[in-house]
Amino acid sequence: MTGAGARRVDHADAEGADETAFLPSRRLPVWLILAGNAVMIASFWLIGAGGMMAKLILLLFWLLVLLGxxxxxxxxxxxxxxxLVLGALITLILLGDGIGSEKIRLIGNLVMVPVGLACGFVIGRDCLRILMPAMGLYLILSSSFYLTHEGARLNHAFLFLGFFALCSVCNRPWGRWMTMIAVIPVLISQTRIAVLAMLINGFGMLRLSRISAWLVMVIVGGMIAWASWQYLPRLLMIHDSGRLAFWQMFFDIWQGGSETQRWLGFGAGSVEGILSQSASFASFGALHNDHFRILFELGFVGAVLWLAGWGVLVWMVRGTWLSVCILASVFVTMVTDNSLNYGHYLMACAMAAGIAAREGRPRG
Structure with missing residues (x-):
């Protein structure tokens, strides 16, 4: 996994500037910003069509910009x-079992975070001028409430969460207002893991060495808890939505597999293949645990590489508290959801983490 450890060789390097020193943002030409917004709008609107096209457009565009x-x-x-870790994971996927299209899909999902992190670090805040307008427009026009047995919920919880991450690294005067506004849709989505991830991201915005930061944290935390108690009851419900039964089933399958399957996995796409044979597939849809999915599809070797990759990412941004918290928030969502499939969410969070790391804001 590549990205946030790159540094431009300039006069500051010649003078031995610290690695966490602020690096000025690269200025993107106006034509690229306009074209990028058009491409991003197309990518967002293709999300509803399903398939890989939306994520493919997203990934290829940012790869081309990054290469430049x-x-x-x-x-x-x-x-x-x-x-090397990412290359080993890709090799394991390609050489393992599974359908070719599922292998490509999984590889594409895996590289979203490294590419986003690299773009944020190498290019800087101008990335926001391409991604945020298109993302904001899509969320405004496509968001709606839907009814569940637990009440009305707002859709696009993870896209709003990604938008919150981008707002958290805005240094414009309106950036803080946008961040506070972005809190509202994440809350009313009543998606518990998304709210937890937002709080982790928000925690990274605080200067913990200041008493005022702790005061803000207590007040805001209390307000969110009160609002949840009064108006968002689902956030306080404690249940697994059937996940534990499926996790147990897949663990039994993995444990009962051959030696090769336990070490190298059942292959890309095997989780969906098995779930599609279940009567509960239509309502459950997926495993809702990306870490366990990696273990099942890529085996123990793949799980070790997966965790090592996350360790390298955190190590590269370790000097920037906000970057660490943003990456941690993504890692946490993968415990109970299918975040690895949410390419636009991953790109937004990774880019935000890269921008924060570029500024070199110290811990606490």
Whole structure:
């Protein structure tokens, strides 16, 4: 996994500037910003059609933009290690069992975070001028409430969560207002893991060495808890929505598999293949645990590489508290949801983490 350890070779490097020193954002040409917004709008509107096209457009666009800005970038040892880990994961997927299209889908999902992190770090805040307008427009026009047995909920919880992450790294005067506004749709989505991830991201915005930060945290936390108690009861419900039964079923399958399957997995797409044979597939849909999914599809070897990749990412941004918290929030959502399939959410959060790491804001 590559990205946030790259540094541009410039006069600051020659003088031995600290790795966490602020790096000025790269200025993107106006034509690229306009074209990028058009491409992003197309990508967002293709989400409803399903399939891989929406994520493919998203990924290819940012890869091409990133390649145009890599000249003069020096790669740190951490990036090289991350690249080896990602390469090993991709090789394991390609050589393992599974359908070809599912392998490509899984690889595409895996590279979203590294590419987003690299774009945020190498290009800087100008990334926001491409991604945020298109994302905001899509959320405004496509968001709606839907009824469940637990009450009305707002859709696009994870896209709103990604938008919150982007707002959290805005340094414009309106950035804080946008961040506070973005809290509302995440809350009324009543998606518990998304709210928890938002709080983790928000925690990274605080300067913990200041008493005022702790005061804000207590007040805001109390207000959210009170609002949830009064108007958002689902957030306080404690139940697994049937996940534990499916996790147990898949663990039994994995444990009962051959030695090769336990070590190298059942192959990309095997989780959906097995779930589709279940009568509960229509309502449950997926495993809702990306970490366990990696273990099942790529085996123990894949799980070790997966965790090592996350470890490298956190190590590369370790000096920036906000970046660490944003990555941690994504990692947490993967415990009870299918975040690995949400390409636009992953790209937004990774880009935000890269931008924060570029600024080099110290811990606490």
């Amino acid at each position: 800005f890599l000249s003069g970038v020096r790669f740190s040892p951490a990036i090289l290690v991350g690249g």
